[in-house]
Amino acid sequence: MKNIKLAYLLLIAGLTALWLLADNILSIPYDFFAYRASLINYSGIIGIGVMSVGMILAMRPAALEPLLGGLDKGYRLHKWLGITGLVVSVLHWLLANGPKWMVGWGWMERPQRGPRIEQTNTVFAFFDSQRHLAESVGEWAFYGAVVLMVLALVKWFPYRYFFKTHRILAIAYLALVAHAVILMKFDYWGEVVGPLMAVLMAAGSVAAVISLTRKVGNQRKARGTIEELDYHAENRVLKVAIKLASPWAGHKAGQFAFVTFDPAEGPHPFTIASAWQGDGRLFFLIKGIGDYTRSLPGSLQEGAPVSIEGPYGQFEFESDKPRQIWVAGGIGITPFIARMQSLVGKPDAPAIDLFYSTSAPDKGFIERIRQIADAARIRLHVLVADKDGRLNAERIRQQVPDWNRSDVWFCGPAGFGSALRRDFALSGLSADDFHQELFDMR
DSSP states (O other): OHHHHHHHHHHHHHHHHHHHHHOOTTTSOOOHHHHHHHHHHHHHHHHHHHHHHHHHHTTOOGGGHHHHTSHHHHHHHHHHHHHHHHHHHHHHHHHHHHHHHHHHTTSSOOOOOOOOOOOOSHHHHHHHHTHHHHHHHHHHHHHHHHHHHHHHHOTTSOHHHHHHHHHHHHHHHHHHHHHHHHHSOGGGGGSTHHHHHHHHHHHHHHHHHHHHTTOTTGGGEEEEEEEEEEEETTTTEEEEEEEESSOOOOOOTTOEEEEESOTTTOOEEEEBOSOOOSSSEEEEEEEOOSHHHHHHHHHOOTTOEEEEEEEEOOOOOOOOSSEEEEEEEGGGGHHHHHHHHHHTTOTTOOEEEEEEEESSOOHHHHHHHHHHHHHTTOEEEEEEHHHHOOOOHHHHHHHOTTGGGEEEEEESOHHHHHHHHHHHHHTTOOGGGEEEOOOOOO
16 A cells, blocks of 8 residues: 555656646736636646556556556556546636636626737647637546546446446547647646656557557456356355466466456456466356356356456565464455465475454365365464454454564455554554555456
8 A cells, every 4th residue: 555655646746846847826926817727737737647647557567566566556546546537627627617607607807818829839839729629529528537437436336337438438538638738738848747748648548549449458368268166155155267278477376367257247356266386277266246246156157268367466475574464354265275275385484374254154165275274284263253253453463472573464355454454553563564455446
């Protein structure tokens, strides 16, 4: 979280500083309409800037994963940028239209305008002639973008529709780029902020075209078939084993992939539950939580084709601590199963305690976890919510007396993880020693 907070603040602060260097708002006497013009330009810079970076992040660039702490963190930043773009765009629209309404209502007087300066630069003269068209295009693109971004934030909006409508946002973005290029204050192009915005908008436009042509992640895709299906009815977990038919670069325990069982539904992210053995085989454990995942036990068939894109994520258990504490909530056990498999037969592994909290215990499923934990020499603590109560940091500290020599790896419900993080922090655990995957892609 620290990396993406820093990236977000640096982006907003950087764009603000460069705008201030290019604008004269700090050197002119107060005049409402002059300040309004500057703030319209500022909100335009911030709005299209954050949308451009958000569009780039939507391409799932692997090079940025180490910097942001994983694709899951990158998607959290993408969401923050989307919300910021939505809020700033609304303010931009209000700044542009609000005073016009107030003049029309008789609340303000229309400002006196002097003669318009004739542009001698051919490009700027062309931009000047297209202002009205750019304003109209930007307004309609703004309306479309607002609707699409609100739908993306509404959790009850079905994923299969979100997957399709969110791609359309790229069209609105391209229209807003045209709006921004034509209407950005001409003086800005001679300052640092102009070329920077040009680079951001160009990169965002390329990303938008890649999204519209459905080529996101194409270089990291592999095809295969479903080799085995095993459904655990008591905890509604489906094991899907896949045999790959095309090259796969391999993955580390804790990483995830986007899996497409049905092209009409689109890709869904699932943590890989198996260690990579180089044999072209991997499996996923999929919990029936939403409408789509609940339907998979009845819709998937052995031998059916599958597309896999990845791997992604930085939840890789790298640590210099002498011991580790793992905490899994529900289907959050998945990355720990993969990691345990990779540790079998490795005597130099750190001492590890795994706490598995579940509200829907399945005896066969738990027994299989015990077998893997024993083979990897890991202490397993299983807590059934109805019988054992809620797992908290105090119970973990009681079971692991030297917890302060450990780091904590958590995967499970976000609220559960946040509560553990706060509790451990109050007890002195460094924020850098609590690792949590933010497995929420929208």
